[in-house]
Amino acid sequence: MKKVLTSILVILLMFNFIFCKYTVYGQPPPEGGGEDEMSQLQDSYMQGTDATPEDIAANEDGDVDRTGQDAANQNNGIVIGILARMINYIAIQVDVLVSHLANNPASGGLDDDEMFWFSIDKAVFNRVALFNINYFDTKDSYKVGDKEITADHNNLKIKENITTSYYICRIISLALSVVILIYIGIRMAISTVASDQAKYKKMLMGWVESIIILFVMPYIMSALFTFGESVTGIFYNIRNSLLGQKVPGSAIGEYGVFEETVRKQIFVKMYDCSGLNLALWSFVYWAILFNELRFLWLYLKRVLIVGFLIIISPIITITYSIDKVGDGKAQAFGLWMKEFILNVLIQPLHALLYLIFIFSANSIAMSSPLVGVALLFAMGQAERMVKVIFDMKGSVTLRGINKFMKKEG
Secondary structure, X not given: OHHHHHHHHHHHHHHHHHHXXXXXXXXXXXXXXXXXXXXXXXXXXXXXXXXXXXXXXXXXXXXXXXXXXHHHHHHHHHHHHHHHXXXXXXXXXXXXXXXXHHHOHHHOOOOOOXXXXXXXXXXXXXXXXXXXXXXXXXXXXXXXXXXXXXOOHHHHXXXXXXXXXXXXXXXXXXXXXXXXXXXXXXXXXXXXXXXXXXXXXXXXXHXXXXXXXXXXXXXXXXXXXXXXXXXXXXXXXXXXXXXXXXXXXXXXXXXXXXXXXXXXXXXXXXXXXXXXXXXXXXHHHHHHHHHHHHHHHHHHXXXXXXXXXXXXXXXXXXXXXXXXHHHOOOHXXXXXXXXXXXXXXXXXXXXXXXXXXXXXXXXXXXXXXXXHHHHHHHHHHHHHHHHHHOOOOOOOOOOOHHHOOOOOO
16 A cells, blocks of 8 residues: 555656646647747847847847747647557546446446446445345345345356355255264274273264354344444444535535445546546546446355355364364364354445545545545555454455555465
8 A cells, every 4th residue: 555655756757847837738839829929038138138139149049949949849749649549548448348237237237326437335235236245135126224125147046156155065064974973983982991981972972053143144144244334324324314415614515425436536537638637537447446346246256265164164063063072162163153254244344435535525526636546555465454353364265455456365
């Protein structure tokens, strides 16, 4: 995160140092404007001094040099603007593809009040049906706060396959549990040493606990899903109640969806502007698109990870009795529970961070969009701090958004 912010600041400083000395446009200035003003200033200056012909010639040479320098900077601005437009063409194609993936028009498309473009706001408030992880809810729709969301066809297919695999693993686990029970019973019958008998009695008690956990596990997972959706729904209702209201301490700012506000402004600027001005707004667009791709990857991976954790949950309960014999702790079950809770509750955590850091950034989106982009990057750092506080930093399956595409999380 520090490297990213440092890079952004260095780029901005370089832009200010190199280019802000001149006004650079991607098109020629109005006819008769600059030349008339220069000639008037030159005449008035020469009339008030005892200039020799050599001085006049030297002054004209200086004007030629400055004109050439201005032309060179103008050409640089044109080249940078052309490069920005070429990159924007690719970026917009990626943006359209991502938005189609998230919206899935085959599943009913968008509501009347929804924007087509994929946004972090949609992901963290559970409004992208493809990312819904409640595998025990196979209805045609689900609720986020007071809003009804149409279920995604692909998401329902994934849920169907995951639940089928879960029940198969559950049957296999019950069969293995019977085998383990027979083994424990035989070992208890043939054991003559008191220490061995105590060990197998302890294993038998662990086996009983594992069977209870095996049958209670679906209710535990369903309760966690319901709790996560309820908390996310509460934050979504708060978002809706603040939407459009004035931000305290701001004369013109109001709460809103930062990505939507900046997108509307960016697309207008990208059409009207040219040269370095176009490059600056293009950079803001690329930064927002990069953050959205991070969240898209994180939540798509989350759907698959939660499904995998559900499938292996019956197998984890089988190892409970064996794992608990050594030190009295079931490390495998504890790790599974920690990973499952983190994957489920990461969404309400992101929703809360979005309300705190990003939702109010809409008030500065029109004047300082780079500040809002910096807040998007800051969400990753805040998430990392929360993980450290609640001892969630060592997650194996789900890495933070600030560790995008890295091996260590």
